[in-house]
Amino acid sequence: MKSSLASVKEIVDWSLGTIHCDPNRSSSVVDFTEQAIDSVKPLADADSRSLAFFFSKDYRSDLKTTQTGVLLVDRKLLSMIESDAPHLLQTAVVIVSDSAGVAVARVSHELSKRITPWISSAVAAPLGVAAVSAAGAAVPNVHRSSVVDEEVLSAGGIAAGVTIGPQCVVEKGVVIGARTRLIGQVYIAPNVVIGEDCVLFPGVCLYEGVTIGNRVRIHANTVIGSDGFGYVQTPLIGEGGRPVGMQHHKLWHLGSVVIGDDVEIGASSTVDRGTWGNTTIANQAKLDNQVHIGHNGKLDEGAVICGGTCLAGRASVGKFAFVGGLTGIDNAVHVGDGAKVGALSMITKDVEPGSVALGNPQREYREHFKAHAALNRMIKKKGS
DSSP states (O other), X not given: OOOOSEEHHHHHHHHTOEEEOOTTOSSOHHHHHTOEESEEOOTTTOOXXXXXXXXXXXXXXXXXXXXXXXXXXXXXXXXXXXHHXXXXXXXXXXXXXXXXXXXXXXXHHHHHHHHOXXXXXXXXXXXXXXXXXXXXXXXXXXXXXXXXXXXXXXXXXXXXXXXXXXXXXXXXXXXXXXXXXXXXXXXXXXXXXXXXXXXXXXXXXXXXXXXXXXXXXXXXXXXXXXXXXXXXXEEEEOGGGOEEEEEEEEOOOOOOEEEOTTOEEOTTOEEEOOSSSOEEEOTTOEEOTTOEEXXXXXXXXXXXXXXXXXXXXXXXXXXXXXXXXXXXXXXXXXXXXXXXXXXXXXXXXXXXXXXXXXXXXXXXXXXXXXXXXXXXXXXXXXXX
């Protein structure tokens, strides 16, 4: 028999919500809290042992058919349940939250500790094996296949509670904060500083001198601190003094990368080091998978960068700005605080704070759709 995932009482506590039910229902609130779930499912697919969420009216059509046993709902949407699916107040445990989005985040975090502990937790149990340091000494809480520089050990570079999984390499001068976890096959170059409670997933590579804050999560195969893309071109002269091409002289990048607290970087992303000076990612910035940040790029606090986006050198994104997926941002262009950039855009000029830009060529939100409307009228007129 499948074991329970969580009790209703736990879900209520995690969500900071309250139970709402039909006053004529025979079961008491105490009876509700003793119930349990064994899965989390979309509203349309949920059954009597499932937890489902209703935090957007986009899913209103699923209310009438759902068989969910526990439903977490935003208080602003409770009237839709009462009008469209009053049966749920008889058949399900309805938990009401003043902010379902935040409640869902809190509940999902707690459930992840039980469903995917390997992914969700920065705190790992001791591995029960000892690695071999560069000098041959045993290292507690580090897998035996990993290699840790002897000076890092003797200088106390690895703090309490750190765990390092299989086939990791930790070079000289590295500092790793308490309870940080290197899951496996992670390479840490010399003089890297990593804060507390971080998680680095397999294949992560941190180049020399990179600084990582606290509670940072870096997903698989991401590279931080690789060389920026910069070359000086001179003509390549052939016989008779005639140019036959160009010679590329590498511009060596002498800066580094500094990442703040509570940052998350998705899988297979790259953050280049600065040319001179640093590439910086501020506190709470969130990067999706396959994002590229060019040399001396700057992400301010809370910036959100969606998948496949590329920032060229010295491009910057302001506080709590949002950049849609598969977007390109040109050299030295700035996206202002609180601005939004639509997906598949090419941003070649600054975006004003709080504004919306999209398209290629880049236009302001209203201008973009006016241009499309005018184009559609021209096509329709030509075809008639």
